[in-house]
Amino acid sequence: MKLCKVEGSVVGSVHHSAFDGRKLLIVSPIDETGATQGASFLAVDTVQAGSGDTVLVNAEGNGTRQILKMGPNLPIRSLIVGIVDAVHRHG
Numbered sequence: 001m002k003l004c005k006v007e008g009s010v011v012g013s014v015h016h017s018a019f020d021g022r023k024l025l026i027v028s029p030i031d032e033t034g035a036t037q038g039a040s041f042l043a044v045d046t047v048q049a050g051s052g053d054t055v056l057v058n059a060e061g062n063g064t065r066q067i068l069k070m071g072p073n074l075p076i077r078s079l080i081v082g083i084v085d086a087v088h089r090h091g
Contacts, residue, residue: 002057005030016075032087043078056082
């Protein structure tokens with residue numbers, strides 16, 4: 001799981017059928033302070049996230065296949081699974 005910030009969306013007229021009806025967002029990994037921690041990547045939205053939202057992203061293909069209940073040839077690796085309201089760090 002990665003903590004990320006939604007940077008924007010992607011629209012494509014031609015895509016794999018696994019993306020039918022799914023919103024594709026650009027996300028950037030962040031740390032608990034909100035500082036960027038790596039290169040941005042694409043993730044499929046399952047929680048109606050929007051630009052500027054802090055989200056939790058499952059960035060592992062097998063977990064994504066299990067969540068979406070799709071076969072082993074699913075071309076989706078990263079899946080937004082939650083919108084983060086706040087981050088609190090102890091210690």
